[in-house]
Amino acid sequence: xxxxxxxLLIAGLALAGNAVAxxxxxxxxxxxxxxxxxxxxxxxTIEGTLRTYQRDHGGAWHEVGKxxxxxxxxxxxxxGLGLSPRESDGxxxxxxDGRSPAGVFxxxxxxxxxxxxDTAMPYLALSATDYCMDVSGTPLYNRxxxxxxxxxxxxxxxxxxMRRDLHFHGDQAYRIGFVIEHNPDGVAHGGSCIxxxxxxxxxxxxxxxxxxxxxxxxxxxxxxxxxxxxxFVLLPQDEYARxxxxxxxxxxxxxx
Numbered sequence: 207x208x209x210x211x212x213x214l215l216i217a218g219l220a221l222a223g224n225a226v227a228x229x230x231x232x233x234x235x236x237x238x239x240x241x242x243x244x245x246x247x248x249x250x251t252i253e254g255t256l257r258t259y260q261r262d263h264g265g266a267w268h269e270v271g272k273x274x275x276x277x278x279x280x281x282x283x284x285x286g287l288g289l290s291p292r293e294s295d296g297x298x299x300x301x302x303d304g305r306s307p308a309g310v311f312x313x314x315x316x317x318x319x320x321x322x323x324d325t326a327m328p329y330l331a332l333s334a335t336d337y338c339m340d341v342s343g344t345p346l347y348n349r350x351x352x353x354x355x356x357x358x359x360x361x362x363x364x365x366x367x368m369r370r371d372l373h374f375h376g377d378q379a380y381r382i383g384f385v386i387e388h389n390p391d392g393v394a395h396g397g398s399c400i401x402x403x404x405x406x407x408x409x410x411x412x413x414x415x416x417x418x419x420x421x422x423x424x425x426x427x428x429x430x431x432x433x434x435x436x437x438f439v440l441l442p443q444d445e446y447a448r449x450x451x452x453x454x455x456x457x458x459x460x461x462x
Contacts, residue, residue, distance in 0.1 A: 231290065231291050231452060231453060232452075232453055232454050234289040234290070234310075235289045235290075235310055235312075235435075235437050237435045238261065238434070238435045238436060238437040239260065239261045239431075239433075239434035239435060239436070240258070240259070240260055240261070240429070240430060240431065240434040240435075240436035240437070241258070241259040241261070241267065241436065241437050241438075241439060241455075241456070242256065242257075242258055242313065242402075242426065242430075242436065242437070242438045242439070243256070243257045243258070243259060243439045243440075243455070243456065244256050244257075244276055244278070244416055244438075244439065244440040244441075245257075245440075245441055245442070245443050245446055246278060246282070246283060246440070246441075246442050246443070247442065247443055248282070248442050248443070248444070249282050249283055249284070249296060249297055249442050250281070250282040251282060251442075252277050252278055252279065252280060252282060252409075252411035253275065253276075253277055253408070253409070254275070254276045254277070254278055254416075254440075255273050255274070255275060255276070256273065256274045256275070256276045256416075256418060256422065257269055257271075257273050257274075257456075258270045258271050258426070258429065259456050260434075265454075267455070267456035267457075269456065270429070271425065271429075274418060274419070274422045275408055275418070275419075276405070276416050276417060276418045276422070277405050277407075277408065277409070277410060277411055277412060277416070277417050277418075278305075278306035278411065278412065278415075278416050278417075278440065279303075279304050279305040279306035279411055279412055279413065279414045279415070280304045280410075280411030280412060280413065281303060281304035281305045281411070282297075282305055282306070283297075283305050283306045283307070283308045283440060283442060284296065284297035284298055284299040284300075284303065284305040284306075284307065284308060285297065285298050285299060285307070285308050285309060286299040286306075286307020286308055286309045286311070286388045286389065286397065286400075287299070287307070287309075287388060287389045287390065287391075287393060287396050287397070288307065288309045288310055288311035288312070288387065288388055288389075288390070289309070289310045289311060289312065289437065290309040290310035290453065292309070293445075296308075296442075296445070299388070299389075299396065299397045299414075300395050300396065300397060301340070301342050301395045301396065301397050301398060303397075303414070304411070304413055304414060305414060306400070306412070306414050306415065306416055306440060307386070307388040307389075307397060307400055307414070307440065308440050308441055308442065308445065309439070309440070309441075310437055310438075310439050310453070311386050311387050311388055311400075311437060311438045311439075311440075312387040312435070312436075312437060312438075313327070313384055313385070313386065313387070313430060313436040313437060313438050314328075314384065314385035314386070314387045315327070315328045315329070315330050315350075315384065315385045316328065316329045316330070316382070316383065316384040316385075316427055316430075317329065317330040317331075317332055317350075317368065317380065317382075317383055317384065317385070317401075318330075318331065318332065318380070318381055318382040318383065319331075319332055319369065319371060319380070319381045319382075320381075320382075323382055323427060324424070324427060324428050325427040325428060325430065326430070326431050326432060327384065327427065327430050327431070327432055328432065330350070332368045332369050332380065333352065333354070333369065334367075334369045334372050334373075335352050335353040335354040336350055336351070336352050336353075336367070336368040336369060337350070337351060337352075337353060337361045337364045337366055337367050337368060338350045338351075338364065338366035338368060338398065338399035339351060339360075339361055339364050339366070339398065339399075340364055340365055340366050340398045340399050341362075341363040341364060342394045342395045342396075342398070343394050344360075344363075345360070346360055346361065347392045347394075347398060348389055348392045348396075348397075348398035348399065349392075350368060350385075366399050368380055378404055379403045379404050379405075379406065379417070380401070380403050380404075381404055381420075382403075382404065382420070382423050382424065382427060383401050383402050383403035383404065383423065384401065384402050384426075384427070384430075385400070385401055386400045386401060386402055386415070386416070386438050388400040397414060399414075400414055400415055401415045401416075402415065402416045402417070402418070402423070402426070402438070403415055403416075403417050403423075404417060404418065404419070404420055404423060405417035405418055405419065416438075416440065439455065
């Protein structure tokens with residue numbers, strides 16, 4: 207039986223990560239063996255570069271594949287709620303600001319319009335009744351849920367139907383994608399429904415997601431493995447340079 211709702215995020219994960227952050231800011235993602243890294247020139251730029259890394263048995267990151275272009279939120283980026291300690295300097299992510307969350311986040315459920323796709327990650331075949339709840343303060347805030355299971359009232363006000371092709375004249379943005387696990391505890395007004403999905407153009411920003419070509423997305427979905435506990439990292443280049451050693455990020459990425 208299909209689950210009535212899909213948690214976008216791992217409840218309590220950010221709190222657990224922040225509890226140890228004072229001693230080791232990387233503890234919450236120390237088991238990650240794969241990293242999808244996006245760097246952008248500054249907080250207000252929408253064009254970025256995506257790179258992928260695999261960690262070896264000695265703990266060193268090695269780049270896999272070629273760098274690819276992406277676009278992020280139409281207003282740029284801002285510190286989000288995830289695995290990494292939330293920094294105080296710089297913009298802070300909130301609902302409806304058009305910014306993509308910056309920091310380190312788990313990669314969650316993959317999804318798409320087809321019944322299945324080429325990935326080892328958990329996959330949700332989207333239906334016409336699947337929505338992501340973007341109304342702050344509601345019980346299903348920041349969750350993908352099926353109105354056929356939970357009832358239409360539970361998702362009243364949501365502006366995020368997941369089958370965008372059926373609701374928005376054939377829109378292909380969510381044809382394949384994955385959840386970026388931002389705001390795991392559904393903090394009110396903290397931001398919701400953050401995905402990696404397909405772009406409409408290389409110069410068109412999103413409402414807070416990270417978007418890319420179908421080819422890039424297909425490569426990511428085929429490469430990602432749940433046993434590697436993959437993470438998604440988004441940072442402006444100056445912040446990347448400042449935090450790279452403390453957060454034990456790859457030595458190559460920013461400014462290239």
